[in-house]
Amino acid sequence: MSRADAEGVAPVANTAGADPVIVGMEVLIEDVRFSYPSGVEAVKGVSLSIRPGERVAIVGQNGAGKTTLVRQLNGIFRPTSGRVQVGDWITSEHTIAELATRVGYVFQNPDEQLFARTVRADVEFGPRNLGLDSAQVARRAETAIEAVGLSGVADLHPHHLSLSERKRVALAGVVAMGTPVVVLDEPTTGQDAAGVDMIAQVVAALTDAGRTVIAITHDMEFCAEHFDRVIVMAGGQVLVDGHPRDVFVRDAELDAAAVEPPQLTRLARALGWDDQPLSAEEFVGAFARRGAHS
Amino acid sequence: MTSTLYLDRRSPVHRLNPVTKLVAMLTIVVIVFAVPLWWVAGLIVVGVVVPAAVVAHCGGRLLSLSLKLLLPIIVVLVLVQGLTFPGGKTVLAEWGVLALTTEGLLFALGIGSRIVCLVLTSVLFVLTTHPGDLMGALTERGMSPKFSYIISSTLQLIPAFRDRADGILLAQQARGLAVKGSPLARVKVMMPLLGPLVLGMFTDVEERSTAMEARGFGSAARRTALIPVPDSTAQRVSRWLMLVLAVAAIVVPIVFGVL
Amino acid sequence: MISLTDVSYAYPDAEALTLEHVDLEVERGSIAGIVGASGAGKTTLAKIIAGFIPHADGGELSGTVRVDGRDLSTGSLVDAVSVVGLVIQNPFNQISGAKYTVREEIAFGLENFGTPRDEMQRRVDEVAALLRIEHLLDRSPYALSGGQQQLVAIASMIVLRTPVIVMDEPTAQLDPAGTRMVFDVLSALRETGITIVIFEHKLELLQQHADRLHVVADRSIVLSGAPDDVLADDRLAQWAVGTTRYVTAGRLARERGLLPPEVPLPVSFEQAERVFDRERSVR
Numbered sequence: 001m002s003r004a005d006a007e008g009v010a011p012v013a014n015t016a017g018a019d020p021v022i023v024g025m026e027v028l029i030e031d032v033r034f035s036y037p038s039g040v041e042a043v044k045g046v047s048l049s050i051r052p053g054e055r056v057a058i059v060g061q062n063g064a065g066k067t068t069l070v071r072q073l074n075g076i077f078r079p080t081s082g083r084v085q086v087g088d089w090i091t092s093e094h095t096i097a098e099l100a101t102r103v104g105y106v107f108q109n110p111d112e113q114l115f116a117r118t119v120r121a122d123v124e125f126g127p128r129n130l131g132l133d134s135a136q137v138a139r140r141a142e143t144a145i146e147a148v149g150l151s152g153v154a155d156l157h158p159h160h161l162s163l164s165e166r167k168r169v170a171l172a173g174v175v176a177m178g179t180p181v182v183v184l185d186e187p188t189t190g191q192d193a194a195g196v197d198m199i200a201q202v203v204a205a206l207t208d209a210g211r212t213v214i215a216i217t218h219d220m221e222f223c224a225e226h227f228d229r230v231i232v233m234a235g236g237q238v239l240v241d242g243h244p245r246d247v248f249v250r251d252a253e254l255d256a257a258a259v260e261p262p263q264l265t266r267l268a269r270a271l272g273w274d275d276q277p278l279s280a281e282e283f284v285g286a287f288a289r290r291g292a293h294s
Numbered sequence: 295m296t297s298t299l300y301l302d303r304r305s306p307v308h309r310l311n312p313v314t315k316l317v318a319m320l321t322i323v324v325i326v327f328a329v330p331l332w333w334v335a336g337l338i339v340v341g342v343v344v345p346a347a348v349v350a351h352c353g354g355r356l357l358s359l360s361l362k363l364l365l366p367i368i369v370v371l372v373l374v375q376g377l378t379f380p381g382g383k384t385v386l387a388e389w390g391v392l393a394l395t396t397e398g399l400l401f402a403l404g405i406g407s408r409i410v411c412l413v414l415t416s417v418l419f420v421l422t423t424h425p426g427d428l429m430g431a432l433t434e435r436g437m438s439p440k441f442s443y444i445i446s447s448t449l450q451l452i453p454a455f456r457d458r459a460d461g462i463l464l465a466q467q468a469r470g471l472a473v474k475g476s477p478l479a480r481v482k483v484m485m486p487l488l489g490p491l492v493l494g495m496f497t498d499v500e501e502r503s504t505a506m507e508a509r510g511f512g513s514a515a516r517r518t519a520l521i522p523v524p525d526s527t528a529q530r531v532s533r534w535l536m537l538v539l540a541v542a543a544i545v546v547p548i549v550f551g552v553l
Numbered sequence: 554m555i556s557l558t559d560v561s562y563a564y565p566d567a568e569a570l571t572l573e574h575v576d577l578e579v580e581r582g583s584i585a586g587i588v589g590a591s592g593a594g595k596t597t598l599a600k601i602i603a604g605f606i607p608h609a610d611g612g613e614l615s616g617t618v619r620v621d622g623r624d625l626s627t628g629s630l631v632d633a634v635s636v637v638g639l640v641i642q643n644p645f646n647q648i649s650g651a652k653y654t655v656r657e658e659i660a661f662g663l664e665n666f667g668t669p670r671d672e673m674q675r676r677v678d679e680v681a682a683l684l685r686i687e688h689l690l691d692r693s694p695y696a697l698s699g700g701q702q703q704l705v706a707i708a709s710m711i712v713l714r715t716p717v718i719v720m721d722e723p724t725a726q727l728d729p730a731g732t733r734m735v736f737d738v739l740s741a742l743r744e745t746g747i748t749i750v751i752f753e754h755k756l757e758l759l760q761q762h763a764d765r766l767h768v769v770a771d772r773s774i775v776l777s778g779a780p781d782d783v784l785a786d787d788r789l790a791q792w793a794v795g796t797t798r799y800v801t802a803g804r805l806a807r808e809r810g811l812l813p814p815e816v817p818l819p820v821s822f823e824q825a826e827r828v829f830d831r832e833r834s835v836r
Contacts, residue, residue, distance in 0.1 A: 062700040062728045074468055100470035109699070111494060112458070113465040115487055129470030159497055163642060164591040173469065189725045190642075192590045192754060193795030218728050221798060258730040263757060263798040267825050280801040287802075287829055288811055426653045439665075447650035454650070454695060501646040504605060508639040509649075509662030509709060512631045516667050520660035520674065 024052020024210040025087035025102060025180040027073065032082035034068055042068040044236035045082070050229075052180065055207050056214045057223040057244075060233035060257045066216045067108070069233070070183045073214070074103040086181060101130060104174035108185040108216075110166040114158040119150060119169050122158060126177040144176035145169075147205065149198050164190045168198065175202060182206055184215040188222050200226045224248070224262040224278040232257045245276040299359070301421050307350035311525045312428040313435065317533045319419045324540040326408045328547065335411035343414045352421045359417050360410075368406055375402040425449050431523040439517050443506075455495060462487050554748045555579035555602060555717060560616035562597060562606060571597045573772045575616070579765070581716075582746045584739060586759040586780065589769030590793035595752045596642070598769060599721045602750055604633025621716055635666070638715040640723050644702035647709065648694045655697070655705055656681075656690040662713045680712040683738055699726040707735060711742060718742070719750045736762045757797050760784055760821050768794055785818040799825035 027050040034043040042065045050056055058066045071077045072084045075096040084091040086102045104126075107113045116122035123141040132140070145154050148168035153161060158169050167190065174182060184203075188196050196219070203213050203226055217223050223230060223244065230247040232240040234257040240250045248254070248261040249269075260266070264283040265276055273290065277283035307315075322342070326335050347353045375398050382395025429442040463484065467473055473483050557577040563570045572594045579585040589595050600606045607614045608630035618625045625633045641647060652658040656677055663673045681687045684704050689697060694705055703726045710718060724732040736758050739749050743764075753759055759766060759780060766783040768776040770792035776783055783789075784796045803818040803825070812828065819825035 060728075061730060062698060062726075076464060076468065095472070096464070096467040097470050097472040100468055105465075105468045107465055107468075112461040113469075115462055115466070115491070125466070125471075126469035129472075159493060162591045162596075177469065190591070190722060190754070192793055193790075194590060194793040196795070218732075220729075258728065260729055263822065264802055267799065267802075267822060267829070270822075270826055271830055280798055280805050283798075283802045284805045284809060284811065287806055288809065424653065426651070426657070429651070443649075443651050446652075450650045450653075450695065457695075498646050501641060501643060502648075502650070504600075504609065504639070505641055505647040505706075506649060507605070507609060507630055508603065508634050508641075509713065510631065510634055510665035512629075513635075513665045513667070514631070515665065517664050518667050518670055518673065519664060520657055520670065520677070522670065 024212065026051060026085075027181060027212065027214075028083075028085040029069075029072070030083050030085070032069070032072055032079040032084060034072065034077055035080045036068075041080075042236050043072070043079075046236075046238055047082075048231070048238070048241070050212055050214065052212055053207050053210045054212050054229055055203060055227040056212070056229045056231060057227040058214065058216045058231045058233060059218070059220070059223060059259050060239075061259075064233040064257065065236035066233050067185055068236075070105075070185065070214060070216060073099075073181065073183055074105045075099040076105070097129070100126070100177070100179070102179055103181045103183060104177050104179040105183045106171050106174045106185060106187065108189070110158075110163070110170035113170045113173065114166060117157055118155050119145065119158055119161070119172075120154045122169060123173045123176050126173055130177060140176040140178065141172075144172035147175065147198075147202050148172045149194075164192065164195050167191065168195065171199065171202065175206065179211070181212045181214065184213065184217075186216055186218065188217060188219045196222060203227075220260065220262040224265065232259055234258075244278050248276060248278075299417075299420050300424050301352055301355055303351045303422075305350045305422070307346055307352075307422045309524055310422075311523055311529050312423045312431040313523075314525075314529045314533055315419055315423050316428065317536050319415050321536040321540045322415045323412060325543040326411050328543040330404060330408075332404050332407040335407040339407075339411050339414055343411070343418055347414075347418055350418070350422050352418065355421060356414065356418055359421075360414050363413050363417070364410060367409060371402045371406050371409075372399070375399075375405070427521075427523065430519050430521065433517055434519065434523055439511075443511070455491075458494070459484070459487070459491055462491060554581040554583075554621060555585075555750065556617075556619045557601070558617045558619075560601060560614070560618060562601060562615075563613045564597075565611045567612070570772060572601070575774050577602075577767060577774055577777070579748055579750060581748055582743055583764040584743050584749045584751065584762055586763035586766045587750060587752045587769060588754070588756070588759065588766060588783075588794050593769045593792075594772055595769050596721055599639065599641075599719050599750070599752060602717075603637045603639035603719045604630060605639065608633060634715070636716055638710040638713055638718040640706055640710050640718070640720040642721045642725065644699060644706045644726065647706040648702065653693060654691050655686065655694050658694045658705060659690075659709050659712055662709060666713070676712050676714075680708045683711075683741075684708050685734065700728065700731055703727055704731065704735075707738075711738075714747075716746075717748045717750070721752045722754070723751065724753070724755065732758065754795075756784060756795060757821075760797060768792055770794070781820045781824075784820045797821070803828060 029046055029048040032043055032046050033041065035041045046069055060066055068077060072079055072091065073086060075091050075094060078092050089102065091099060114122050116125055120141055123144055124137050127137045127140045145151055148171055150165060150168055158166055161169065171187060187199050191199065200222065206213050228243060230244045231238055232247060232253055239253040239257055240247050248265045254261065262278065264280065265278060268275060268277050268283060268286060273286055275286040277286050322338055347356045376394050377392045377398065379395055379398030379401050382393060382398045384396035385393045386396060387394045425446055429446045433439050433442045466487065471483065473480060555577065557575055560572060560575040561570050562572045587595060600610060601618060604625040606612060607626060614626060621636050623636065649658060649661045652661055659677045659680065660673050663676065681690055684707060686704050686708060689701060694702065697705065703723065707723055724735050727735065732755060740762050743749060763780050765777060766780045767774050768783060775792060776786060785800055789796050797820055799819045799821065803812060806812040807814060816828055819828040
């Protein structure tokens with residue numbers, strides 16, 4: 001991805017002049033608990049610290065509390081106890097709209113998010129809310145739409161696109177806001193191979209520019225190949241948190257969370273290798289080393 | 295999600311066949327309109343509706359809902375009819391052109407008591423009858439399944455629609471849309487969201503119709519029901535009796551000119 | 554069981570064909586996996602197999618579509634749906650909206666076909682146990698998560714026991730455990746003679762469960778074959794279809810001269826275990 005692309009998707013909100021310098025922001029989650037009005041406690045004491053520019057994948061079964069946890073970051077939910085801090089802001093002291101300048105959130109179901117008459121207008125909605133001038137809004141939207149591979153359909157109504165395309169429109173709409181933190185809820189579901197690649201490139205461009213990406217995913221290959229930190233959740237708690245290489249060997253915790261390691265990691269273990277290859281590249285590298293040694 | 299006003303309680307009233315309750319409600323409607331005596335409506339309220347509400351454990355909810363519906367109507371009725379009734383002779387109090395008259399108040403009582411009776415009866419019906427059960431019972435009696443589907447699905451889809459509107463609003467707030475507290479401001483913010491919401495619902499309706507057809511909705515077979523609708527001879531007999539009562543309420547005053 | 558011969562289709566008022574010269578054969582009691590880039594025409598193909606095209610959507614359909622020996626384009630949609638069940642993508646839109654519990658929701662189709670009550674009860678319980686959703690039976694279908702709604706949508710269709718079931722990405726909202734369970738259920742249904750056509754992106758599971766794979770690209774079916782042959786095909790990338798990581802690793806090892814070209818590319822876990830182990834022992 002070129003520098004220009006990264007710049008287009010990266011800047012943080014600013015109303016004055018040219019697109020400003022990128023600022024990363026730390027996310028702190030301190031002993032957060034959350035109960036729904038029904039009384040069900042979905043998050044049971046989670047503490048995390050996420051540095052600027054990290055690529056964090058949150059994995060676990062449906063109902064493990066993943067979505068409930070990330071929704072604390074932009075104020076859709078407020079902790080029942082504990083606190084969440086984004087940069088110098090404590091989320092409970094800010095509105096969802098204010099937090100939207102710091103945390104972008106891509107919903108799992110794009111139909112809950114898209115509403116404008118054209119793809120372009122929808123993507124421009126977020127940046128416009130930040131008070132950017134129309135030239136900046138247009139530039140950001142253009143770059144974001146290009147990044148998700150939808151330039152050809154920018155002037156169509158989102159309802160004329162397929163579900164996988166609509167998901168990428170929703171992603172572009174949040175990327176264009178230039179928030180320091182971007183949360184993605186199941187970004188790869190329903191995507192074909194090309195779609196997954198495109199989303200992976202967007203994630204890389206965001207974090208290269210110093211922005212934090214936090215993604216909920218069931219797609220372990222996507223997780224292993226494109227993230228440098230994996231958080232395994234079950235029953236509203238964090239079971240393991242670390243580099244994919246260290247996480248995907250924790251059999252007991254993975255079992256408890258019903259998470260299966262990625263294909264090649266499983267294969268390497270079955271072969272008795274002690275490396276933890278996360279991609280085809282690493283796997284073949286490990287294979288080559290073994291060939292040379294024996 | 296509560297999609298209707300239905301209160302899930304175990305009571306003999308809840309267990310009645312929905313058609314029995316429907317017939318009872320319609321009989322009351324007919325009687326109250328055919329017999330323009332305020333005390334008949336009053337008697338039905340005291341003698342039928344209130345005991346039924348007590349048995350059904352729905353008294354509190356019935357009272358609060360009905361008050362919300364009735365209070366404005368009663369106030370307007372008393373003010374307008376009591377003060378400006380054209381045939382008013384017995385003046386109780388007077389302010390310029392406005393005069394509170396006994397005739398006016400009596401007229402308001404006549405209309406008001408019937409409205410109170412009708413509102414209480416229909417609210418109690420809605421509180422104790424699950425719309426799904428009602429539709430099932432009516433389909434069993436030969437009502438078109440398509441008609442029954444339209445009614446029940448509309449009842450369920452309204453809250454689904456509201457949830458979706460809330461969801462979209464939330465998603466836009468997450469993209470920096472500021473929503474201020476006042477209801478007027480909220481409506482203003484919602485306006486641009488409505489078009490796409492409706493459009494989205496249309497696409498949904500199309501997809502849903504595909505899904506329903508795939509499950510045999512167009513089938514000409516005689517429908518069966520998973521959950522049987524309870525009925526009894528006593529209920530069947532009482533439905534016929536109520537019918538007779540309703541007819542009598544219409545015929546008797548005309549033929550005998552009693553009223 | 555399913556036989557499409559030279560099928561072409563254009564939506565009403567569309568200038569271009571959505572599908573062109575499609576040939577597809579699916580044997581009775583088998584699972585056919587259909588893969589392809591999004592926008593390649595998969596949903597249209599699903600609707601053709603299920604008879605919704607041309608009965609519901611109209612448009613220009615040419616060629617023949619035979620399912621269970623019948624020409625679906627003759628007869629009515631009701632005839633078609635009593636042979637082919639269709640599970641669409643969005644689970645939310647498969648909830649009838651007329652039922653207040655999952656139990657009644659699953660029975661909705663059976664009621665439409667006039668199934669006797671005791672048989673309905675038995676079949677609903679059976680299918681709920683199969684998909685492990687007994688605990689949801691008394692809940693409102695609207696009070697469920699997307700994944701749970703997806704399971705209810707699948708249950709609502711397989712309870713009808715149509716000889717053919719077409720599923721358009723039925724596991725998109727499920728977690729890996731849920732997905733695996735659905736595939737296991739489909740395999741069990743196949744054993745009872747039911748024919749299944751499944752549109753999916755989850756290739757490792759298709760490799761394990763499908764009897765044949767068909768690739769949709771350029772408005773047609775461009776490749777059909779055993780999963781192992783299809784997933785090892787060099788042209789998949791050009792059709793924007795992925796493959797398993799075992800194939801990717803095998804190909805990379807081959808390019809670097811670490812695997813001799815005569816060794817077939819490993820498609821599954823077991824094959825990869827053999828290929829990469831044997832290579833080590835050879836050295």
